[in-house]
Amino acid sequence: xxxxxxxxxxxxxxxxxxxxxxxxxxxxxxxxxxxxxxxxxxxxxxxxxxxxxxxxxxxxxxxxxxxxxxxxxxxxxxxxxxxxxxxxxxxxxxxxxxxxxxxxxxxxxxxxxxxxxxxxxxxxxxxxxxxxxxxxxxxxxxxxxxxxxxxxxxxxxxxxxxxxxxxxxxxxxxxxxxxxxxxxxxxxxxxxxxxxxxxxxxxxxxxxxxxxxxxxxxxxxxxxxxxxxxxxxxxxxxxxxxxxxxxxxxxxxxxxxxxxxxxxxxxxxxxxxxxxxxxxxxxxxxxxxxxxxxxxxxxxxxxxxxxxxxxxxxxxxxxxxxxx
Amino acid sequence: xxxxxxxxxxxxxxxxxxxxxxxxxxxxxxxxxxxxxxxxxxxxxxxxxxxxxxxxxxxxxxxxxxxxxxxxxxxxxxxxxxxxxxxxxxxxxxxxxxxxxxxxxxxxxxxxxxxxxxxxxxxxxxxxxxxxxxxxxxxxxxxxxxxxxxxxxxxxxxxxxxxxxxxxxxxxxxxxxxxxxxxxxxxxxxxxxxxxxxxxxxxxxxxxxxxxxxxxxxxxxxxxxxxxxxxxxxxxxxxxxxxxxxxxxxxxxxxxxxxxxxxxxxxxxxxxxxx
Numbered sequence: 053x054x055x056x057x058x059x060x061x062x063x064x065x066x067x068x069x070x071x072x073x074x075x076x077x078x079x080x081x082x083x084x085x086x087x088x089x090x091x092x093x094x095x096x097x098x099x100x101x102x103x104x105x106x107x108x109x110x111x112x113x114x115x116x117x118x119x120x121x122x123x124x125x126x127x128x129x130x131x132x133x134x135x136x137x138x139x140x141x142x143x144x145x146x147x148x149x150x151x152x153x154x155x156x157x158x159x160x161x162x163x164x165x166x167x168x169x170x171x172x173x174x175x176x177x178x179x180x181x182x183x184x185x186x187x188x189x190x191x192x193x194x195x196x197x198x199x200x201x202x203x204x205x206x207x208x209x210x211x212x213x214x215x216x217x218x219x220x221x222x223x224x225x226x227x228x229x230x231x232x233x234x235x236x237x238x239x240x241x242x243x244x245x246x247x248x249x250x251x252x253x254x255x256x257x258x259x260x261x262x263x264x265x266x267x268x269x270x271x272x273x274x275x276x277x278x279x280x281x282x283x284x285x286x287x288x289x290x291x292x293x294x295x296x297x298x299x300x301x302x303x304x305x306x307x308x309x310x311x312x313x314x315x316x317x318x319x320x321x322x323x324x325x326x327x328x329x330x331x332x333x334x335x336x337x338x339x340x341x342x343x344x345x346x347x348x349x350x351x352x353x354x355x356x357x358x359x360x361x362x363x364x365x366x367x368x369x370x371x372x373x374x375x376x
Numbered sequence: 377x378x379x380x381x382x383x384x385x386x387x388x389x390x391x392x393x394x395x396x397x398x399x400x401x402x403x404x405x406x407x408x409x410x411x412x413x414x415x416x417x418x419x420x421x422x423x424x425x426x427x428x429x430x431x432x433x434x435x436x437x438x439x440x441x442x443x444x445x446x447x448x449x450x451x452x453x454x455x456x457x458x459x460x461x462x463x464x465x466x467x468x469x470x471x472x473x474x475x476x477x478x479x480x481x482x483x484x485x486x487x488x489x490x491x492x493x494x495x496x497x498x499x500x501x502x503x504x505x506x507x508x509x510x511x512x513x514x515x516x517x518x519x520x521x522x523x524x525x526x527x528x529x530x531x532x533x534x535x536x537x538x539x540x541x542x543x544x545x546x547x548x549x550x551x552x553x554x555x556x557x558x559x560x561x562x563x564x565x566x567x568x569x570x571x572x573x574x575x576x577x578x579x580x581x582x583x584x585x586x587x588x589x590x591x592x593x594x595x596x597x598x599x600x601x602x603x604x605x606x607x608x609x610x611x612x613x614x615x616x617x618x619x620x621x622x623x624x625x626x627x628x629x630x631x632x633x634x635x636x637x638x639x640x641x642x643x644x645x646x647x648x649x650x651x
Contacts, residue, residue: 085572086571171576171577172562172576173507300496300500301489301496303454303456303489305574305576306572308571310485310487310488310489317510
């Protein structure tokens, strides 16, 4: 059974997703390329995040560093732990275990998500970028994305979620704990280290400049460095030691601008059990939707559960999938 | 006729004489002389310009120095493209040495990727190798390699060691005789006239009937405007490593011999220079 997604099937999955997105008013649109059949899905979202210029991820108390080995039992516990921790975060007034000392402020970020098709990997790929907006918010921040839906996921979604937790240890928490710092003013000095496993420090000079997030900082893009500096060192170690299973800054293949990209080379591993299960149960699967429900939350992109109710075979003939 | 292996060496050791000049708006403490350097075609700007950085840093105060970036005639140069590609695409019709402007401020982060360290370059390079193998061998060859083999590819490039690099890279250039070639050819076509950064799609080295696809076949399918219309003079040059291969050249051969170290064929389509 092939886990490859060719371009034609990709477009078909996108059409289905789009139809449902319109019904749910979820904001996805199709951006064609120069009048050709090629294109990508696009969505923007505004998220209020808590910016912590003083503290860093390393100030937080250590978390479990991720699954230590194979074994379904272990994996499930790990995933459950993650979900639980995530929910706990939301209940706290401040991200105590995560932010550390701070006198930060909330900032509104404009996120843009693109889903493209990679012909090399026969898989969908997620690209995203974020910009600051002018308006600072009050200190009481809101998580505009939730993780509560993981507990009510269908079996398919739960499987995806667990697998993604395995593959991207802690990434979901990283974004959930909203330690995103924007790159302000000056940037890397020539001595900024990019270490394997150590904490990535923004240069001392920059920290002094960092504190205020003014309306004048409109349109600043999130830097890769700022992202990594917000990742807890334990997770950073794991992610940076296998740089191809992670997020990096890449040139958008259609637009030519810098975007963050979730590397697609492990997509088949994630999708295989999903497709297998669906195949055995004679259930149609929207490859792109299933994949998105797994990777999306990792980067703060919500995929409401209601999407999955589109694909009951009785509903419409066009929805049956032939991903086999 | 040159041995095929000589071609590999010629490609690897290709150099572009360049002159790096500091942007005149940079604040300096003393006069900064231009810096001359022979740039390897197959490498990346940020990998080979440490000396450039050191040279200009000496003339500037630390607080005036941020991430270094390069520009040619107003166009920011994308370090993640091989140097030879940047030259062929933007500067091939100009007089040598290639005159590059160096900046230390106002990094254009809507145009350029940041490059804080060589591990970023390594990740990008290895990413290219992996993607190329996904196309050529469904990733089997690269995934069967050990981590030290991956490292050797990178070290070979970083330290300009042809033999060290090709000891491993030759495995990525193999295919079984019954296949007649790779599964798909890893290529990217660049054109400055397009908004799109490059064209990259699936393309097989042989036709369903078994005949070898040529460079001309590839262009006809992917970039037909690059080919001269019948009877008319050609308006574009199709350049790989600074030369124009014959359009009849088999694509499989080009992929094996004229690929960059990342295993991609980087093809520039540029307007014929009007003298």
